[in-house]
Amino acid sequence: MTFRFMVNGSAVEVAATGSRRLLDVLREDLALTGTKEGCGEGECGACSVLIDGAVVDACLVPVSQADGTSVRTVEGLAPDGGLSILQQAFLETGGAQCGICTPGMLIAGEAFLASGAEPSDENIREAIAGNLCRCTGYTKIIDAIALAAERSSPR
């Protein structure tokens, strides 16, 4: 079957069985390898992407469910080869270490920033609770999201 949807602002058309995982479509068919696979069963969040603004695990989403939607991956966060405010904050605070959870963390962080929620420690922890990190102890990831929220808010 053929599925049509947007990825990072560009229209794509994918020929696949409807049950093919969105993760494999992104990584193998569209060569967007920024989205990672950590467990393949929706536990680790390394494959988090945004579908119409909602955070999903791309390993649990069949491509048929992406049909007609707008998908955003880590490759779509940075403007013109630079870094987004959130990415810059991760770089400065040390929110990325080995980097394998980072794309998913950024997606969860981006959704949190877009929600406009109060960037409290508690709220940020809740927002990234579906994304496992084994390197950082989460402290600097939380610092990064809080810093990005501060920089994003109007003065």
Next chain:
Amino acid sequence: MERPGLTTRTSPPGLTEPRVLPDEASPLVIPVDAPDAVPGRIRPPDPLRREGPAKLTGTAKYTDDLVFPGAWFGATIRSTQPHARLLGIELDEAFDWSQVVLVTADDIPGENIVSLIDDDQPVLVPVGGEIRHQAEACALVACADRAMLRAARLHVRLRTERLPAVFDPLESKLEFAHYTVEHGDAAGAMKDASLVIEGTYRVGHQEQLYIENQAMIAVPREDGGVTVHGSLQCPYYVHKAMKRALAMGDELAVVVQEETGGGFGGKEEYPSVIALHAALLALKCGKPVRMIYDRHEDISATTKRHPAVVRYRSGVSATGELLAQEIEVIMDGGAYCTLTPVVLSRGTLHAGGPYRCENVRITGRAMATNTPPNGAFRGFGAPQTEFAAEMQINRIAEALDSSPLDLRRRWVYRVGDTTPTGQVLRESVGGTDVLEAASEAASFERRHAQTQAMREARTDGARTASGIGLALAWHGAGFTGSGEVKLASVASIELTDDGRIRILTASTEMGQGTKTIFPQLAAEALGVEPDEVDIAPQDTSIVPDSGPTVASRTAMVVGGLVIRAAEKLRARVEERTGRPFADSYRDAGPMRIDEQFTPYPGVPFDDKKYRGDAYPAFGWACAVAAVDVDLDTAEVTVRECVSADDIGTVIHRVLAEGQVEGGTLQAVGYATIEEMKLVDGRYLNDRLATYLIPTSLDAPRIKAILVEKPFSGAPHGAKGVGELPMDVAAPAVVAAIHDATGIWIHDLPATPERILAAMTGADPPPPPGVSAEEPTPRTPPIEDLPAGGDQMPFRAPTDPPQDRDREDAS
């Protein structure tokens, strides 16, 4: 191939909305709450993580992200029995094998050995050979099509004869290693003690749980060699293993480390196995072969932290001094030796804890069991034995009615003290400093008094209890004993033809910051900016053997070599040009300096007698943990954890804090929720849905305090940071649980089941780390089988449920 790690961009790239940027002149550094320890030294701002932009934009290439046109997929046929004789490998004749390559032990061109310390582990079990654990590799298959590969796996049958299995290290007869450390007369002094505290402590397996699974791609070359690209810590360990099993010379075997998504020791020795498997398949089919483990296979087959039993007896004199320690350490090495002797050595040497004691006897033994081999994991034996040491100290404090802080203030090592190996601690002894820093930051004394008062005032109807606990640890920096001398590591720096400065080492980046701090250290020595210094890829055809990226040795040992090489390069260029290096180096090349390790000052370690300087220096750490315990469910919430760590001179504050915070959370997981359960020598919770690690909601607020007691033996004074925090948080959490509930948990993790059993007096759950027998035999008992009976059907019973169809069948 793109090599994002080589990006030299270290200044912030442009943002879309520059109005929200902080002042460009003062880049944000978070959090700087401690002054620089070296007086008068003006530190330039730490560079940003070098490969950070690539990781943050998704362009960093991890092994599974690499594309090799025409590559096949490889898979491993594993034993499903803990101990058996392999009688035959049979292929289902009904299956079409024409598109599939099968590799058995007969295809190994060199020795059938995974080269490491001992030569006991085969690359593949040969027919007639002994299967020693549930996940043991017996054959390999590869195929261009993943669906066909999956089908092929199910049509390979291992014919086996089951043998009796041993799961408890205390019952094992096969020993991998043993050590004895003797200092004074422990048995004699124990008789004079006015207080003797005894305890037996058990810890189980812990999974490294790097988020990137093990991954390797082998590419056959026209010259007959193989290049492997993989997720790994130690390129030259893999190189050595390939040379031996594939019968290749230095140049034919090439190992390239790709971006590595976490290691924590788990990618120290296992990558040799998966590299050999991928290379054997690639040599046979003539195509690149991808071996990318899924999470189930990774947890099932790869190494874990060694389970241990530690029996401890401490004697205290009438005047309140630590008079004697008698300690017995038994570790479970699993089925093969791997790195077990070295893990046991470090565990044995750290078992006394960071305390002055004139009479110590420590014995360590590592035993074989029919479980998957255990191996390196952050801390490398020390977290196991130091948990026991800290439990003892906290229990002694309770028995003496002393504050756990005051007791440590009295007993902690100071400059001039002697360790059980006879090592005199001459300098860089930060035990007291970290103790004071952590306890003050956490207001330990005040809060400890509060929680004790709360415990005394608690009524039967109370639903939660709060507690605070403290622990102290030491961690030897770099390789144990004569290890660094034997390694004789080399690090190089060169001026290239095109006027660039380039560092060449085999030290890998796996998130800890190698690629950021090496250019930083070299730049400081050369008087240039960090982004003027490149770092060569970790490719054995390019870089020298700088030793493995383990043992917290990269910053201290290899970083020290980088500095010395840079200093020599600078002197040579300035001598030749008569101008400052920064102004003249671009035209001065090509030129290369190879710097080899020379021993640190001190008393050489005697590997036979276990006397002398076990480590060139020690790191010191103190953790204070605050917990809430639900008195109905015994669920533990770790609310807060402060870790103060003396790591010598801090090279890069943000990266070093990241190590302390991450190591602390791994230790909190070790203390509370992380436990592998086994039946018949097989891991039961071999998925992320069942082996739990802390999420952001489970994680306490972690405060890292860096204490700097520079080590003069290293040119920059650094002692290493990676492992130290892993040693100390677990006993602090268990002390906090005791403070809340009044009960001591002797086995890790301190699960609700163990806490409830201790609170109610019910039978405790089985000890951690020991496999249960198979409850209902999956196969008939051996005596009921005809000789050479088939024990495995063609459909493997343990095929992973998540191994779902990933093919595009349209």
